Amino acid sequence: MAKIAVVSLGGAGTSIMREMLKIDSDYDAYNVNERKTLKNANYFGYEEIEVLAQELSNYECVVLTAGLGSSGGEALADLYGMLEDVKKLCFLVTPFYFEIERLMRSRAQLGKIISDGFEGAVLSLNTLLREMDESEPDKGKLEKLIREFDREMAGLIVEMMKEVG
Ligand SMILES: Nc1nc2c(ncn2[C@@H]2O[C@H](COP(=O)(O)OP(=O)(O)OP(=O)(O)O)[C@@H](O)[C@H]2O)c(=O)[nH]1
Ligand SMILES: [Mg+2]
Numbered sequence: 001m002a003k004i005a006v007v008s009l010g011g012a013g014t015s016i017m018r019e020m021l022k023i024d025s026d027y028d029a030y031n032v033n034e035r036k037t038l039k040n041a042n043y044f045g046y047e048e049i050e051v052l053a054q055e056l057s058n059y060e061c062v063v064l065t066a067g068l069g070s071s072g073g074e075a076l077a078d079l080y081g082m083l084e085d086v087k088k089l090c091f092l093v094t095p096f097y098f099e100i101e102r103l104m105r106s107r108a109q110l111g112k113i114i115s116d117g118f119e120g121a122v123l124s125l126n127t128l129l130r131e132m133d134e135s136e137p138d139k140g141k142l143e144k145l146i147r148e149f150d151r152e153m154a155g156l157i158v159e160m161m162k163e164v165g
Contacts, residue, residue, distance in 0.1 A: 003028050004161055005056055006063040007079065010072015012093050012150070013065045014038060019154035027063070027161065030056070032075055049075055053082035061164050062086050063157060064120075067093040068109045069102025077112040089164065090120035091157050093149075097126055120160070123153065 008017035009032040017031060021040055029041035030052065036043040044052045056062050062083055066072040073092075080088060090113060095102040110122070128145040132138070 003059070004061045004063060004164065005030060005059040006065070006157070006161075007032065007052070007056070007076075008038075008041070009033070009064070009066035009076045009079075010070060012067025013072050013076075015147075015150045016065050016091070016093075016153050016157070017041060019151045020157060023154055024158045024161075028059075032072070034071075046071060046075055049078055050082070053079055056083055057086060060087060061089065063089045063091070063161060065091040065093075065153070065157065067095070067125075068106035069095045069099060070105065073106060073109040077109045080113050087164070088119065089160060090118070090122075091153060091160075092120070092122045093153070094122060094124045094126075096129070121156065123149075125149070 004027045006017065006020065006027045007030040008014050014031055014033050014037060017029060017038060021029065021038070025040065029038070030044060031038045031041035032044045032046060032049070032052065064076050064080065066076040080090070094106050097103065128142065128149060131145055132141060
């Protein structure tokens with residue numbers, strides 16, 4: 001069976017991949033971020049996207065994950081465009097409604113990725129706010145919810161990868 005490549009980009013993508021690597025590591029892991037923080041992933045800097053695209057074109061299936069709205073999402077959209085003849089599965093996180101600037105950028109990035117052939121899932125961080133106590137915004141609680149979100153996203157990706165495998 002051909003191995004699948006999983007590419008995580010930016011802060012959110014890196015956090016999701018960190019959780020994924022705890023569940024399963026039967027894939028080639030690639031990480032794009034400002035600096036190398038994942039031990040078990042092949043690291044690429046943002047300026048090396050073209051080289052990465054070249055390497056990824058050898059796979060039958062490439063899984064991409066990032067939080068949209070900033071550099072990670074931008075690089076994911078670029079990479080998506082470069083991988084023409086490869087099956088792509090995308091797991092995208094959209095920003096909180098109050099991250100206005102990121103929200104606008106995420107719209108533009110989504111526009112480049114979502115088309116008829118889109119496969120994967122788009123999850124919004126806004127869903128976490130329902131679990132917050134409105135009276136007392138708590139940074140610690142939100143961080144905990146985000147960690148749970150990333151763990152669930154990681155589980156979803158691993159499950160969906162089994163379907164293509
Ligand atoms: N699920 C999840 N979302 C995160 C995490 N860190 C940031 N985000 C959200 O993901 C979106 C993009 O943020 P990042 O992934 O940090 O963006 P980046 O590409 O690293 O770029 P900058 O942080 O702006 O330098 C924003 O809506 C953030 O609120 C994380 O660890 N997990
Ligand atoms: Mg970040």
